[in-house]
Amino acid sequence: DVKVTQSSRYLVKRTGEKVFLECVQDMDHENMFWYRQDPGLGLRLIYFSYDVKMKEKGDIPEGYSVSREKKERFSLILESASTNQTSMYLCASSLIDAWRPQHFGDGTRLSIL
Amino acid sequence: AQTVTQSQPEMSVQEAETVTLSCTYDTSESDYYLFWYKQPPSRQMILVIRQEAYKQQNATENRFSVNFQKAAKSFSLKISDSQLGDAAMYFCAYRSVYNQGGKLIFGQGTELSVKP
Numbered sequence: 001d002v003k004v005t006q007s008s009r010y011l012v013k014r015t016g017e018k019v020f021l022e023c024v025q026d027m028d029h030e031n032m033f034w035y036r037q038d039p040g041l042g043l044r045l046i047y048f049s050y051d052v053k054m055k056e057k058g059d060i061p062e063g064y065s066v067s068r069e070k071k072e073r074f075s076l077i078l079e080s081a082s083t084n085q086t087s088m089y090l091c092a093s094s095l096i097d098a099w100r101p102q103h104f105g106d107g108t109r110l111s112i113l
Numbered sequence: 114a115q116t117v118t119q120s121q122p123e124m125s126v127q128e129a130e131t132v133t134l135s136c137t138y139d140t141s142e143s144d145y146y147l148f149w150y151k152q153p154p155s156r157q158m159i160l161v162i163r164q165e166a167y168k169q170q171n172a173t174e175n176r177f178s179v180n181f182q183k184a185a186k187s188f189s190l191k192i193s194d195s196q197l198g199d200a201a202m203y204f205c206a207y208r209s210v211y212n213q214g215g216k217l218i219f220g221q222g223t224e225l226s227v228k229p
Contacts, residue, residue: 031215033216033217035219040122040221040222041221042117042119042204042219042220042221042222043204043217043219044219045216045217045218048216050215058216090158092158094215096215097215098146098208098209098210098215099146099163099165100215101148101160101163102160102215102217104157104158104159105157106156106157107157
């Protein structure tokens with residue numbers, strides 16, 4: 001089975017901190033994604049990557065950056081955390097073909113105080 | 114830009130009954146994929162069912178089936194013989210075949226509760 005592992009299930013940080021969310025997949029998937037999930041809004045794409053060192057902005061990239069130095073790892077960075085970034089963050093990965101499903105991690109519930 | 118709309122924030126069904134979750138989408142593309150994902154409480158999001166736009170036949174996976182109406186841009190999910198384990202948030206999603214990276218566009222979600 002595909003395993004997508006997010007480094008933390010729950011995380012509490014303070015306003016202004018630099019925050020790192022890590023995601024690792026074990027199935028050699030080309031594509032990796034970071035989503036933000038908020039009630040009533042569904043999942044919104046922050047950034048995605050279709051290859052090592054490649055990244056593309058999603059629908060809500062402001063305040064975030066990403067890093068993909070190795071194929072299996074995709075990191076989401078909050079450069080200076082703000083309270084409006086309190087949310088559930090989901091990482092996903094998939095093979096490159098459009099019909100392939102995305103496989104999701106358990107999510108990180110991030111609270112910014 | 115493509116959009117996906119789920120107009121039912123919450124639904125409820127009696128155990129062993131059938132329930133239908135609605136999803137509509139907007140696109141100018143002719144070829145794409147549609148998905149239903151399930152997110153149980155505090156658990157991982159998993160794929161329920163997938164439909165290819167070029168296929169007229171509706172997809173079926175055991176108790177889960179879809180009603181795909183391409184002209185109406187409608188993609189509903191039917192759950193038959195509902196079980197307690199079906200209680201979850203359900204998301205409809207769209208994926209273009211044309212853009213690189215294959216990003217998903219999600220609806221707002223429908224929270225399904227199952228009554229014993």
